[in-house]
Every structure is written in C-alpha cells, then in structure tokens.
Amino acid sequence: MPEGDAVHRTAARLRSALDGRVLTRSDFRVPRHATADLTGREVLTTLSRGKHLLTRVEGGLTVHTHLRMDGSWRIVAPGARVPPGDQVRLILANRDCTALGRKLGMVDLVRTEDEARLVGHLGPDLLGPDWDPDEAVRRLREAPDRTIGEALLDQRNLAGIGTIYRAETLFLRGIWPWRKVGEIEDLSGLVSLAQRLLAANLEHAGTVTTGDRRPSNATWVYGRAGRPCRRCGTRISRGEMGSQPQERLILWCAGCQPR
Ligand SMILES: [Zn+2]
Numbered sequence: 397m398p399e400g401d402a403v404h405r406t407a408a409r410l411r412s413a414l415d416g417r418v419l420t421r422s423d424f425r426v427p428r429h430a431t432a433d434l435t436g437r438e439v440l441t442t443l444s445r446g447k448h449l450l451t452r453v454e455g456g457l458t459v460h461t462h463l464r465m466d467g468s469w470r471i472v473a474p475g476a477r478v479p480p481g482d483q484v485r486l487i488l489a490n491r492d493c494t495a496l497g498r499k500l501g502m503v504d505l506v507r508t509e510d511e512a513r514l515v516g517h518l519g520p521d522l523l524g525p526d527w528d529p530d531e532a533v534r535r536l537r538e539a540p541d542r543t544i545g546e547a548l549l550d551q552r553n554l555a556g557i558g559t560i561y562r563a564e565t566l567f568l569r570g571i572w573p574w575r576k577v578g579e580i581e582d583l584s585g586l587v588s589l590a591q592r593l594l595a596a597n598l599e600h601a602g603t604v605t606t607g608d609r610r611p612s613n614a615t616w617v618y619g620r621a622g623r624p625c626r627r628c629g630t631r632i633s634r635g636e637m638g639s640q641p642q643e644r645l646i647l648w649c650a651g652c653q654p655r
Contacts, residue, residue, distance in 0.1 A: 398463040400446060400556020401597045404523045406469050407444035410451060410495060413471045414439040417490040419453070425485050426503045434459075439488070445515040445524065446555025451488070458508045461486065464501020471495055522556035522591045523598065529591065533583045540578025545646055546638045547577050548590070557590055563618045563647045564605040565590040572653045573637060573646050617647040625649040 422434035438454040451459040472494050486497035519535050520528040532554035536547050548562045566573050569586050604614045621634035630651030636644035
C-alpha cells in the first residue's frame, strides 16, 4: 500500500513528465469517463494531497487519481508498448513521454474549483507545504476514546500515514497501538516523529526507519512478525485493528510497547 512518501514521489515524477507540455493523448479506461478527451490541453501540474494525486489541466480540469492498494504511475517512452489486459486505467501522453496509470484505485475527472470536495476533508498533509502539527493534534484530540492506531490511519486527522508508518512510529514512541488517544501525553511528539519518518524517505524508494537501508534491516517492526525485536528481543506481534479492510495490519513489540 503506497503511503504519503510514495505518493509524493509519484507526483514529482508526473510533474517532470507532464508539466508545461500539451497532451497528445488521453485514454480514460474507466466507464465513467470513457469518452473524456484531454488531447490538446496543457498539463499545469500534479499535486499530492495525502494519498491523492491531483493533475491540473488547462481549462480548469483536474484529473484525480488514487493509488489505493497497489496502483502506480509509470513513465515510459512515447510509443512504448502498453501492457495488455485491464491493468492500465489511464494514459496521459505528450510528445516526449507517456504516463501509464496502472491498477489505480480511483480515476476521476473534476473541475479544478471542485478539488476541495475530493480532498477538503483531509487533515494536514504530513509532506505538504501547509503541514501543521498543532492542527493534526487538535483533530486527534477530538476523539479521545479512539485507539491511537486507528486515529493515525484516519486521513481526516492527518494525511499520509499508512500501515507501515503507523507501526514504526508507535514502536519508536513505545506506544501500544490500542492505547486511547486521550491517554497519550505527547501527541505533538508523536505526529512530528511520523512527519520526520515520511520526510526522510522522500528521496528514495522503500521505507527506512532504522537508518539502515539494507532491506532486512530497514524497519523495526513492520514485516518482522515473529522475529526478535531489535531493541529487547521480544518476538514481534502481528494483529489486526480498525474497520478499514485493507488497512488492518498492525505490528508491535509487546516488550517495548506495553499495555
Ligand atoms: Zn522490543
């Protein structure tokens, strides 16, 4: 599941491929917009907001995409073969390159002035220019009886955290994932740490929270169920929490994150 840092990197790749160039082809392979055609319009820019991507196009239109579970945008040379089957949901091409949106969980075309309807509910974006830790804390505190694990994934509180950063942030702060939001004293430190972890991973693919980029050493708890904690040796626990079916996975160390 792509998290905020991966979506942010994707937006940067789309900007370098599409910004300021006129579309020579658009192909919406979703029923709702199958007849849409953006050919001849210049792409203004692509922004990421939490896990949403907003590609603004000349004429007051915005292409809204979301990577969901395993979506991606690939940039290929013009004329490159498009993979067969139904994996490609959207193609945006100019004279120099072709952007292939594969397995996108959402493809929509809206008026740019209506973007707020899509992303206006989101809390402060951990990687956005308007990141506001105080506002994130304020939103978290509005539901003090909620578990911190669920609250951190709720993009209305703060936007960009998925299951990996949730698990890693809570481990590093020594917080049991089912602890109530209202019982956590230093929420500000918690959200600031999450922000630093995402920001530290902006420049490279993959998620590193230990400072060690070797794949087997990159995380504290995520992907390490049943293996010994790097700090205390307790076997890492794995469980489920929350109600969003794709985002239940939680890993923690019962030694470092006691009840
Ligand atoms: Zn431990």
